[in-house]
Structure formats: C-alpha cells, structure tokens
Amino acid sequence: MSESVKPVIEFDHVSKIYSNGVVGLKDINLAIQPGEFVVVVGLSGAGKSTLMRAINRLHDVTEGDVRINGTSITKAKGKQLLHIRRQIGMIFQNFNLVNRATVLKNVLTGRVGYYPTWKMIFGLFSAEDKQRAYDALGTVELQDKVYTRADQLSGGQQQRVSIARALTQEPQIILADEPIASLDPQTTKRVMDDLQRINREMGITVVANLHSVELAQAYATRIIGIRAGEKVFDGPVAEATDEAIAEIYSGEEKEA
Numbered sequence: 001m002s003e004s005v006k007p008v009i010e011f012d013h014v015s016k017i018y019s020n021g022v023v024g025l026k027d028i029n030l031a032i033q034p035g036e037f038v039v040v041v042g043l044s045g046a047g048k049s050t051l052m053r054a055i056n057r058l059h060d061v062t063e064g065d066v067r068i069n070g071t072s073i074t075k076a077k078g079k080q081l082l083h084i085r086r087q088i089g090m091i092f093q094n095f096n097l098v099n100r101a102t103v104l105k106n107v108l109t110g111r112v113g114y115y116p117t118w119k120m121i122f123g124l125f126s127a128e129d130k131q132r133a134y135d136a137l138g139t140v141e142l143q144d145k146v147y148t149r150a151d152q153l154s155g156g157q158q159q160r161v162s163i164a165r166a167l168t169q170e171p172q173i174i175l176a177d178e179p180i181a182s183l184d185p186q187t188t189k190r191v192m193d194d195l196q197r198i199n200r201e202m203g204i205t206v207v208a209n210l211h212s213v214e215l216a217q218a219y220a221t222r223i224i225g226i227r228a229g230e231k232v233f234d235g236p237v238a239e240a241t242d243e244a245i246a247e248i249y250s251g252e253e254k255e256a
C-alpha cells in the first residue's frame, strides 16, 4: 500500500481510565489503512472492547486523540460527531435488533443518522433507503426474510441482519465487537465469511474483536494483541506466530 494513503483510523497516545480507576487502555498508538481486516485479540479483560468502543466514541477516552479519516472524533461535537459516526457501522455480540420489528425495519434503522428525529418517529424512510436495505439484505442473502420478525430468525441470521443494518449505513468502517461469541461453529463461519466478503468486495475496513486465535489467523490481514490495556503486538497475520500469540496471552485473566 502506498505511503500516501491516509489512515482511516488513527490512535495518538490514547489512554482510557474508567471512573473506578481501572485502566482500560494505556498509551495506544496505531494507524489502520483503508481496506484492512484487523482482528484484536487478548485475554478476557485485556481491553479489546474498550479499544473498539474508543473508535466510534461509544465512550470517551481519558487522554490522547482518535482520528477517523484525519478528523478528531475525540474533539467532535454535534453535527460533526454525527457525520463521523455515519462512517462507522457496528455489530455486537447480542445483535442489538428490535425483536418485535421486521427485518426490513431493523435494517432501515441503519439510516437513522441521515434523518431528522421527527421523520424517524413517523418511520418515514425514502424509497432509495428502502432499496439500500433490500440490497444489503441481498448481500447477506436474506432477501426472503424482509418481512419476518427479527425474533423469528436464528442467531446467525440475526447477526447477518445486523451486518445488513450496518451496510445500509454505507459505512467506511465496520466494528464487530465479539460478533460470533453467541454462535455455533457453522453459523460462525457464515458470519465471518460475510464480513470477509464485505471487506474484500466493498473495500470496507473491518475491525473485529475475537476470542478465537484460529479465527483471527484465518480471517485477519493484521492482528493487534492487547494485554492489560497495552498494545503488545501489531503486525500482519503471517507474523502472528505461536510465540507471539503466547506472549499476548501471557499474564492473568481479568474479570471484564
């Protein structure tokens, strides 16, 4: 990749100390280029979720600066924050779908950042946005479930709906916080394959946090290892040798 490509995500001396004094992140520096598939690994309580949530400012960092396409999300307010957040889709371990709503309605909520609140109250989505939602459901091969209630779907299907919701947002980045932790092995593969396809074919940068080193090695282009809030490994997947992995996982597991 050429040197002139601007990082899509940058951490500049980022630390996060929770209000109870727990250190979540310690002086993290990193630059993620467009199109990377980054997997963050480390022991339970190491700070993986804290790192992910700092990217879209689901929580504030204590020190340092997080930049998205060169603009500080740490300092952004109001509309600027909304505009930066539109570029970042997120999927969660527990899917975060509205169970009683249809698949289509759930996927359309990916567009909420583009509308004033009053339109959302009345559920007024444009025809273009409905098309975006259908297209996204096509990408994860769930077109036939458009009018099904979310809670009628299997866990893997629900996670793919949440991927479609993130895609409908037309993000540059997808954050996946333990996306497969509640899924069985077969469904896991399907969800990871979808994320890989979106990354390769649509060029969307993916940052995922996984408990399985095997999956990290199978899907990531780059692995970041976190131990006790510090970045202890950062390199291409080929350099994540057994020794490097053992080093990331050395130390004590903390209750997260």
Ligand SMILES: Nc1ncnc2c1ncn2[C@@H]1O[C@H](COP(=O)(O)OP(=O)(O)OP(=O)(O)O)[C@@H](O)[C@H]1O
Pocket: 018, 019, 020, 022, 023, 024, 042, 043, 044, 045, 046, 047, 048, 049, 050, 051, 254, 255, 256
């Ligand atoms: N809201 C919070 N308030 C206080 N401490 C927190 C909070 N959230 C996380 N922590 C602590 O911060 C540290 C890092 O937590 P984090 O959830 O980022 O770890 P993790 O690597 O994602 O763990 P897991 O793999 O178990 O999800 C842990 O010690 C955790 O207990």
